[in-house]
Amino acid sequence: MIVRTPPLKKRRPDATGNSESPKSDGRFVIFEDLPEPEPELSHQHSDQMLCTYQCRQLVKADFLDALSSAEKQSQDYQTKLETMDDNLRKSEAERMKFRDQLLYAEQELAAAKGCEQALQDQLLKEVNESQERLRKQIHIHSELETKFRKEMELRKNAESLLSSAKQKASDLEGKLSHVSESIEREKVRLQKELTQLKQESKFSMSRISADLERMECKASNSEKEAVLLKEQLESLQTKLNECLHEKNEVEKKLTTLTCQEFPSDDNILVRHLREELRNYESEVREARKWKASHEDIELLREKLLEEKGRRERAESEVLKLSEAQINGKKLEDELSSWKLVMKEIPGVTSAVDIPLKFEALQKEVLEGMMKMGEVTARLKQVEVALDVAENARQNVETESALTNEKMELLKLELKRTELLLSSTTEERDRLKIIVDQLKQQKNVEAGTAMTDGTVKELEASLVMKEDLIKKLESSILEQKDVNARQHNEIKLLNERLSSESRRIKSLEREDDRLRSEIAILESKLGHGDFSSSSTKVLRMVNSLAVDSEAKQTIEALQNELQKTKDKLQAIEELKKQSGDAGTLVDSYISGKVVQLKEQIATLEKREERYKAVFADRISVFRRACCELFGYKIVMDDHQRSDGIPVTRFTLQSIYAQSDDEKLQFEYESGNTKILGNNYTQQSEISHQVEIFIRKLNSIPAFTANLTVESFNKRTLS
Amino acid sequence: MASKTASKDIITLRGSTAIVSEFFGYAANSILYNRGVYPEESFGRVKKYGLPLLLSQDEGVKTFIANLNTQLSEWLEAGKLQRIVLVIMSKATNEVLERWNFSIETDREVVEKGVSREKSDKEIMREIQAIMRQIASSITYLPCLDEPCIFDVLAYTDKDVAVPFTWTESDPKLIANPQMVKLHSFNTKIHKVDTLVSYKNDEWDEQ
Numbered sequence: 001m002i003v004r005t006p007p008l009k010k011r012r013p014d015a016t017g018n019s020e021s022p023k024s025d026g027r028f029v030i031f032e033d034l035p036e037p038e039p040e041l042s043h044q045h046s047d048q049m050l051c052t053y054q055c056r057q058l059v060k061a062d063f064l065d066a067l068s069s070a071e072k073q074s075q076d077y078q079t080k081l082e083t084m085d086d087n088l089r090k091s092e093a094e095r096m097k098f099r100d101q102l103l104y105a106e107q108e109l110a111a112a113k114g115c116e117q118a119l120q121d122q123l124l125k126e127v128n129e130s131q132e133r134l135r136k137q138i139h140i141h142s143e144l145e146t147k148f149r150k151e152m153e154l155r156k157n158a159e160s161l162l163s164s165a166k167q168k169a170s171d172l173e174g175k176l177s178h179v180s181e182s183i184e185r186e187k188v189r190l191q192k193e194l195t196q197l198k199q200e201s202k203f204s205m206s207r208i209s210a211d212l213e214r215m216e217c218k219a220s221n222s223e224k225e226a227v228l229l230k231e232q233l234e235s236l237q238t239k240l241n242e243c244l245h246e247k248n249e250v251e252k253k254l255t256t257l258t259c260q261e262f263p264s265d266d267n268i269l270v271r272h273l274r275e276e277l278r279n280y281e282s283e284v285r286e287a288r289k290w291k292a293s294h295e296d297i298e299l300l301r302e303k304l305l306e307e308k309g310r311r312e313r314a315e316s317e318v319l320k321l322s323e324a325q326i327n328g329k330k331l332e333d334e335l336s337s338w339k340l341v342m343k344e345i346p347g348v349t350s351a352v353d354i355p356l357k358f359e360a361l362q363k364e365v366l367e368g369m370m371k372m373g374e375v376t377a378r379l380k381q382v383e384v385a386l387d388v389a390e391n392a393r394q395n396v397e398t399e400s401a402l403t404n405e406k407m408e409l410l411k412l413e414l415k416r417t418e419l420l421l422s423s424t425t426e427e428r429d430r431l432k433i434i435v436d437q438l439k440q441q442k443n444v445e446a447g448t449a450m451t452d453g454t455v456k457e458l459e460a461s462l463v464m465k466e467d468l469i470k471k472l473e474s475s476i477l478e479q480k481d482v483n484a485r486q487h488n489e490i491k492l493l494n495e496r497l498s499s500e501s502r503r504i505k506s507l508e509r510e511d512d513r514l515r516s517e518i519a520i521l522e523s524k525l526g527h528g529d530f531s532s533s534s535t536k537v538l539r540m541v542n543s544l545a546v547d548s549e550a551k552q553t554i555e556a557l558q559n560e561l562q563k564t565k566d567k568l569q570a571i572e573e574l575k576k577q578s579g580d581a582g583t584l585v586d587s588y589i590s591g592k593v594v595q596l597k598e599q600i601a602t603l604e605k606r607e608e609r610y611k612a613v614f615a616d617r618i619s620v621f622r623r624a625c626c627e628l629f630g631y632k633i634v635m636d637d638h639q640r641s642d643g644i645p646v647t648r649f650t651l652q653s654i655y656a657q658s659d660d661e662k663l664q665f666e667y668e669s670g671n672t673k674i675l676g677n678n679y680t681q682q683s684e685i686s687h688q689v690e691i692f693i694r695k696l697n698s699i700p701a702f703t704a705n706l707t708v709e710s711f712n713k714r715t716l717s
Numbered sequence: 718m719a720s721k722t723a724s725k726d727i728i729t730l731r732g733s734t735a736i737v738s739e740f741f742g743y744a745a746n747s748i749l750y751n752r753g754v755y756p757e758e759s760f761g762r763v764k765k766y767g768l769p770l771l772l773s774q775d776e777g778v779k780t781f782i783a784n785l786n787t788q789l790s791e792w793l794e795a796g797k798l799q800r801i802v803l804v805i806m807s808k809a810t811n812e813v814l815e816r817w818n819f820s821i822e823t824d825r826e827v828v829e830k831g832v833s834r835e836k837s838d839k840e841i842m843r844e845i846q847a848i849m850r851q852i853a854s855s856i857t858y859l860p861c862l863d864e865p866c867i868f869d870v871l872a873y874t875d876k877d878v879a880v881p882f883t884w885t886e887s888d889p890k891l892i893a894n895p896q897m898v899k900l901h902s903f904n905t906k907i908h909k910v911d912t913l914v915s916y917k918n919d920e921w922d923e924q
Contacts, residue, residue: 367894522897522899523897525818525820525913527891527892527895527897527915528802528816528818528889528890528891528892528915529889529891530799530800530873530889533876534875534876535799535800535873535874535875535876536873536874536875536876536878536886537871537872537873537886537887537888537889538871538872538873538874538878538880538884538885538886538887539869539870539871539872539884539885539886539887540781540784540785540788540870540872540883540884541883541884541885613882613883617882617883
């Protein structure tokens with residue numbers, strides 16, 4: 001909107017308003033005239049306030065323009081208003097909608113709040129619970145910590161014990177080494193002592209022997225002295241005797257002379273004699289001394305003998321010592337050899353094993369003996385066979401001897417016949433001579449007819465004899481032939497005999513070898529040996545046994561677990577009562593339980609595996625059956641009304657044309673029965689059932705026939 | 718059972734295999750009964766080989782022997798089985814106390830060329846009967862098993878045999894220094910089975 005011209009009263013100059021600037025009062029200014037009046041603006045202010053026509057026209061036009069534009073604007077505003085109204089309405093509707101939504105949202109909010117409340121409650125509960133749990137956990141934790149501490153203490157104790165034990169062990173080792181060292185030292189010392197003693201003994205022996213020699217020398221000297229002294233003694237005794245005799249004589253003389261001679265002479269003589277007597281007495285003393293020394297010599301001799309005995313004893317002791325040393329060495333050698341033997345014997349670590357080993361060896365020896373017995377038995381058999389062969393040989397030999405004898409006899413006969421022959425030839429010769437003589441006689445006597453007959457007879461006999469001789473000669477030849485043949489035969493027989501005996505021996509050897517081989521092979525066979533190059537040993541995985549065993553084991557383990565749990569409870573109770581005593585047991589039992597659980601787990605795993613394997617195999621078997629016999633077989637177990645379990649088999653031919661073509665059989669302890677159903681009640685099938693199953697009692701024939709028929713139907717259709 | 722052909726005296730590889738594996742099943746049962754490995758009441762009486770024999774009714778044992786026989790049959794038919802050993806061990810220590818050794822010799826020609834042999838069922842049964850009698854009478858000389866025992870079966874096969882899934886290679890479970898008793902043998906003309914029992918030396922004997 002354009003500002004209109006201001007009211008007139010405002011055109012009046014205001015004294016107070018003059019001070020204000022001309023532009024701030026809002027007067028109407030024509031901009032076309034502005035460039036001209038500008039220089040006088042400050043002087044002609046009131047003249048410019050007058051509106052000219054042009055101005056009015058302009059204003060009017062402006063006004064009209066303004067009006068029209070205002071109208072337009074009002075219209076615009078009207079339309080705007082309308083649109084605004086519409087918008088308002090729309091917004092009202094939207095508002096309503098939003099209100100509804102708001103309400104709904106509020107409701108939801110309320111519900112959500114409720115939910116939240118509930119969740120908060122739950123959360124609170126959970127928090128409480130978890131706090132409780134936490135508390136419990138903390139409690140357990142603290143318990144465990146205490147346990148741990150105890151364990152640590154125990155461990156420390158154990159470690160300290162271990163270290164003390166180690167120390168002890170080291171101490172002991174040190175002691176041991178010390179002791180062994182001391183033993184070694186002692187040993188060395190003792191050996192030294194021994195050698196010293198030996199040396200000493202040798203020295204003493206030599207000393208003793210020297211002493212002995214010395215003593216012997218002494219003894220011999222003293223013996224000699226003694227002999228000399230004896231001799232002296234004897235001479236002195238004789239002298240003494242003589243002296244005594246002389247004394248007696250002198251005394252007698254004295255007595256006789258006392259009355260005859262002067263006493264002065266007598267006295268002198270007496271004195272002289274007394275001196276002599278004293279001398280003699282001193283001599284006697286000396287002799288006594290010698291005697292004493294002689295006795296000393298005797299004593300010394302005895303001592304010498306004693307010393308000799310001692311020496312002998314010492315020598316024998318020395319010998320014994322050396323023997324003992326040798327024995328000791330022997331024993332040491334034996335000990336070392338035993339040790340070596342012990343080391344050499346396999347499987348023997350200590351002397352305790354040796355008797356066991358010996359027992360085993362004795363057993364072996366017994367077995368060997370048994371084997372030897374067997375072998376000797378076999379040997380005896382062989383010997384018997386040999387005896388038989390020997391007998392046969394002897395028989396043959398006797399036979400040959402007999403034939404030899406025969407041969408000898410024949411030879412003798414031959415000789416006899418030869419002798420006979422010679423005698424007969426001689427006779428013949430003789431007779432010939434006689435005949436010649438007779439012939440001569442005949443010639444001489446010229447026809448003595450008497451002798452003719454005899455001559456003829458003789459000639460005839462001669463001829464006969466000659467025939468006989470020839471016969472005998474031929475028989476001899478025959479005999480010779482026979483002999484030669486027999487000889488040959490005998491030779492042949494002998495050869496055969498020897499070859500036979502050789503063969504017997506070789507056969508016996510072969511027999512022995514084969515027997516031993518057979519024995520070895522039989523033992524091997526019985527033992528179960530086999531050559532790994534051509535044979536392998538298989539065993540069936542006894543799944544059932546393993547299964548049952550596994551089940552049993554699981555049961556046993558479960559029982560054990562239960563028991564241990566009970567024990568654990570009891571122990572825990574005890575532990576509560578007695579504090580730390582149970583901790584060790586606790587850890588042991590828990591370890592055990594873990595172990596047992598592991599075992600159970602492995603066994604269960606194995607069971608699962610077996611089951612899987614079994615299922616796999618079963619499916620293969622089923623498929624193979626289906627392929628081979630043309631029927632899918634489904635097996636399931638049922639229980640009859642009387643509680644007896646039966647197995648039902650449902651067979652469906654792979655050539656079946658509908659799903660209803662099923663055969664059902666019931667199998668119970670070796671008997672299979674067909675069950676009636678819609679399919680089997682069909683006349684064709686029931687007829688077949690009647691023939692094959694009821695009459696011919698053969699289910700396989702029935703199913704096979706059915707298979708063939710179904711197959712035909714399929715292929716023909 | 719042996720395959721029943723027209724003539725009773727003909728025996729095929731499959732028939733022989735069946736006879737041997739069946740024999741082993743009965744022999745194992747008889748041994749388990751006679752040696753008291755399983756309680757007496759867990760056995761049921763049947764008539765076989767002209768003898769009253771006892772078969773274990775324990776499901777585990779039955780399944781075990783059935784599975785075993787299946788595998789043994791397979792090997793026997795391939796001629797790969799050399800020996801079957803039934804081992805009786807102490808349950809507590811696993812020490813081997815007895816080894817029942819069934820050595821098997823297979824006629825290679827039959828396996829390779831598939832020819833058949835001639836022997837009557839009756840004769841084979843008679844031979845098996847003798848072995849069964851010997852097993853039953855073995856308790857008179859075998860040492861007493863006075864502790865709980867378990868048994869295991871080892872199969873000695875050719876080296877080239879693939880180890881089946883349910884089988885595993887094993888050690889031969891030998892007895893050190895055993896006593897041995899050789900039992901009768903039987904021959905189907907395709908498989909010859911020699912039976913031998915070796916057992917741990919009783920300490921009482923040596924004392």
